[in-house]
Amino acid sequence: MTKSDRRTAFLFFAPAASFMILFFVYPMFLLVRDSLFDSKTGTQFVGGENYIRALSSDRFYKSLYNTVVFVVGAVSIELILGLVLALLLSTGFRGSHAARTMFLSPLMIAPLVGGLIWKFMLNDQFGILNTILFKIGWIDSPQSILWLSDERYALLSCMIADVWLTTPFMMLVLLAGIQGIPESLYEAAHIDGANKAQRFWRITLPCLRPVIVVALLIRIIDAARSFDIIWVLTQGGPNFSSSVLSTMIYNSMARFNQVGYASAMAILFMVVLMAICGVFMMRLWNPNKKAI
Amino acid sequence: MNASIRQRTKAGSILVQLTTALFVIAFLFPYIYLIMTSLKPSMEVISTTPTLLPSAFTLDSFRTMFDVLPVGKYIGNSFITAISSTVVSVFLGSLAAYGLSRFSSRIGNLFLLLTLAVRMVPLISVAVPMYGIINRLGLYDTKTALILVYTSINIPFVIWMMIGFFDGLPKELDESARVDGCGKFGAFMRIILPISLPGLATTAIFSYMLSWNDFLMALMMSSTTAKTLPVGLSEFLGAYNLDLGPMTAAAVLFSLPVMLFSVMIQRYIVSGMTMGAVKE
Numbered sequence: 001m002t003k004s005d006r007r008t009a010f011l012f013f014a015p016a017a018s019f020m021i022l023f024f025v026y027p028m029f030l031l032v033r034d035s036l037f038d039s040k041t042g043t044q045f046v047g048g049e050n051y052i053r054a055l056s057s058d059r060f061y062k063s064l065y066n067t068v069v070f071v072v073g074a075v076s077i078e079l080i081l082g083l084v085l086a087l088l089l090s091t092g093f094r095g096s097h098a099a100r101t102m103f104l105s106p107l108m109i110a111p112l113v114g115g116l117i118w119k120f121m122l123n124d125q126f127g128i129l130n131t132i133l134f135k136i137g138w139i140d141s142p143q144s145i146l147w148l149s150d151e152r153y154a155l156l157s158c159m160i161a162d163v164w165l166t167t168p169f170m171m172l173v174l175l176a177g178i179q180g181i182p183e184s185l186y187e188a189a190h191i192d193g194a195n196k197a198q199r200f201w202r203i204t205l206p207c208l209r210p211v212i213v214v215a216l217l218i219r220i221i222d223a224a225r226s227f228d229i230i231w232v233l234t235q236g237g238p239n240f241s242s243s244v245l246s247t248m249i250y251n252s253m254a255r256f257n258q259v260g261y262a263s264a265m266a267i268l269f270m271v272v273l274m275a276i277c278g279v280f281m282m283r284l285w286n287p288n289k290k291a292i
Numbered sequence: 293m294n295a296s297i298r299q300r301t302k303a304g305s306i307l308v309q310l311t312t313a314l315f316v317i318a319f320l321f322p323y324i325y326l327i328m329t330s331l332k333p334s335m336e337v338i339s340t341t342p343t344l345l346p347s348a349f350t351l352d353s354f355r356t357m358f359d360v361l362p363v364g365k366y367i368g369n370s371f372i373t374a375i376s377s378t379v380v381s382v383f384l385g386s387l388a389a390y391g392l393s394r395f396s397s398r399i400g401n402l403f404l405l406l407t408l409a410v411r412m413v414p415l416i417s418v419a420v421p422m423y424g425i426i427n428r429l430g431l432y433d434t435k436t437a438l439i440l441v442y443t444s445i446n447i448p449f450v451i452w453m454m455i456g457f458f459d460g461l462p463k464e465l466d467e468s469a470r471v472d473g474c475g476k477f478g479a480f481m482r483i484i485l486p487i488s489l490p491g492l493a494t495t496a497i498f499s500y501m502l503s504w505n506d507f508l509m510a511l512m513m514s515s516t517t518a519k520t521l522p523v524g525l526s527e528f529l530g531a532y533n534l535d536l537g538p539m540t541a542a543a544v545l546f547s548l549p550v551m552l553f554s555v556m557i558q559r560y561i562v563s564g565m566t567m568g569a570v571k572e
Contacts, residue, residue: 005395005396005397006395006397006399008391008395008476009391009392009394009395009396009397009399009400010391010397010399010400011391012387012388012390012391012392012395012480013387013388013391013392013400013403015384015387015388016384016385016387016388016447016451017388017403019384019440019443019444019447020406020407020410020444020447020448022425022444023418023422023425023440023441023444023445024406024410024413024418024444024448025406026421026425027418027421027422027424027425028413028418028421030421030424030425031417031418031420031421034420034421085312085315088308088311088312088315089312091305091308093305093308093309093312095309096312099312099313099316101555101558102316102319102320103315103316103319104554104555104558104561104562105319105320105323105551105555106319106322106323107554107561107565108501108547108550108551108554108561109323109505109547109550109551110504110505110507110522110546110547111505111507112505112507112522112525112526113522113525113543113546113547114322116326116525116529116539116540116543117322117323117325117326117543118322119529120325120326120329120536120540121322121325125338125340126337126338126339126340126342127342128325128342128344131341131342142340142341164319164322167319168319169565172562172565172566173565173566176562176565176566221411221412224414225414225415225416227415227416227507227508228507228508228522231507231526232526232529245414246414246416249414249416249417250416250508253420254512259420262420263417263420263421266414266416266417266420267417269414269416269417270412270413270414270417273412273414274409274412277412
C-alpha cells in the first residue's frame with residue numbers, strides 16, 4: 001500500500017464519511033451527552049441518573065419485554081411461513097413465477113401504509129377480519145375480538161401486520177438460497193433412497209443454514225427497530241400493552257419532552273441490540289463452519 | 293431444473309399449487325381490500341357489515357381527498373426528497389465503496405466497520421439529536437433537511453451494496469483505463485460506474501424506497517412546508533375523523549404506482565434483496 005493509495009482512498013470516501021460523521025457520529029455523541037444531563041432543562045449534569053431511572057422503571061421493562069415478544073414472535077412466524085412459501089415455489093410448478101410476483105407485492109409497501117391497512121381491517125366497529133371470522137364461525141359475534149383496544153391482542157395485531165409486510169422478504173431470500181443448492185446433492189440422496197422428509201432435513205435445511213442466519217439477523221434488527229406499524233396501529237397502547245422500546249422512546253421524547261431520559265433509554269436499546277447482533281455475527285463468522 | 297427430483301409426483305404438485313394459491317389470496321387480500329375500499333361510496337367505508345366489493349364503484353373518495361388533504365404538495369415533497377437523496381447517496385456511496393474496494397487503508401477499514409455498525413442503530417435513537425442539528429442549522433421543516441437526513445441514512449446502505457459489486461469487477465479494468473490515460477477518478481466515472489449500472493439501479497431503487505417510505509424522520513423534521521405523504525396520511529388517525537374514504541384513496545395513490553413499478557422492475561428487486569443475504 002503506497003502513500004498515494006491511502007490518500008486516494010481517503011479522497012474517495014471523504015464526502016460520504018463527512019455526511020456520516022455529521023449525521024450519525026456526531027448525533028451519537030450528542031445522544032450520549034444528552035443522556036447524562038437532566039431531562040427538564042438539559043443543562044444540568046446528572047451522571048447516570050437517567051439510566052438508573054430507566055432501569056428501575058416498570059414501563060421500560062414492559063417495553064423491553066414487548067420488544068422481545070414482538071421480535072421473537074413476528075420473526076419466527078416469518079421464518080416458518082417464508083420457508084414454507086419458498087419450498088412451495090421452489091418446486092417450480094407452472095405459475096410459480098406468477099405466484100412469486102404476487103407475493104412480492106407487500107414488499108414495497110410503506111410500513112405506514114401497511115399499518116393503515118391493518119388498522120382498517122382490524123377495526124372494532126367496521127373491521128373486515130372479524131366479519132370474516134364470524135362468517136366462517138370462528139367467533140360468536142363480529143365484535144368479540146377487539147384487536148386493537150384489548151390489551152391481550154394489541155401486540156399480536158402489530159405482529160400480524162408485520163408478518164404480512166415482511167414475510168415476502170424472507171420468502172425471497174430463502175427461495176434464492178434453495179435455488180442455489182446444487183441439484184446433484186438431491187440426485188445423490190435420491191439414489192441412496194432418501195425420502196422427501198430426509199432430503200429436507202439432511203440437505204435443504206443444512207445447506208440453507210447460512211442464508212437463514214443472515215436473513216434472521218437482518219429481520220431481527222429491523223423488527224426490533226420497527227416503529228411505523230406499531231405507531232399507526234396502537235401507538236403503544238392500550239395501557240402500554242403494545243409499547244415497544246421505539247414507541248416508548250418516541251413518546252418520552254416527543255410527547256413528554258424528556259430528552260435526557262429518552263436518550264438514556266435509546267442508548268440502552270442500542271447496547272442490547274448490538275450485543276444480540278454481536279452474538280449472532282460471531283456464530284456467523286465462526287471459522288470452523290464449513291463453506292458450502 | 294426441468295424434471296428434477298424435487299417435482300416428481302403429480303398429485304403432490306396439485307396440492308402444492310392449491311396451497312400456494314391459498315397463500316397468494318391471503319397475502320393479496322389486505323391490499324385488494326384497501327383498493328376496493330377507496331372505490332366505495334363514503335358511507336360504505338365504515339359500514340359495520342363490511343364487504344370486499346363496493347355496492348357501486350365511485351371515485352368520490354379520490355375527489356374529496358383533494359379537498360381535505362394537499363395531496364399534490366405532499367406527494368411532491370415525498371418525491372423530491374426521495375429522488376434527491378437517492379441521487380446524492382448513490383453517487384457519494386459508490387464513490388466511497390469504490391475507494392474502499394480498490395485502495396485499502398486502515399482508516400478505510402475503520403470506516404467500513406462504522407457503516408456496518410450504523411445498520412444496527414435504531415433510527416429512533418439518532419432521530420432526536422439529528423433533529424437538534426437540523427434545528428441549529430435553521431433547516432427545520434425544509435426539504436433540504438429531509439434530503440440531508442435521508443442521504444446520510446442511505447449512504448451506509450449504498451456502500452454495503454456497492455462494495456460487493458465492485459469487488460466482483462476485475463482490477464484489470466481499472467488498470468487498462470489508467471493505461472489509456474484516465475486518472476483514478478476518471479477511471480471510476482468513465483469505466484467503473486457505467487458497467488456497474490445494474491448494481492447501481494438495484495441500489496438506487498432500494499435507497500429510493502427507504503426515503504419514500506420513511507415516516508419517522510419526516511414526522512420529526514417537518515411540520516407544514518416539507519411534510520411528506522406518510523405524515524399527512526398518519527394525521528387521519530389522530531383526529532376523530534370518520535371520513536376515512538379519502539385516507540384510503542391517498543394510501544392507494546401513494547402506494548399503487550410504486551407497486552406496479554416494482555412488479556415491472558422485479559428483476560432488480562429480487563437481485564437486491566438477495567445480494568446482501570445470499571452471497572456466493
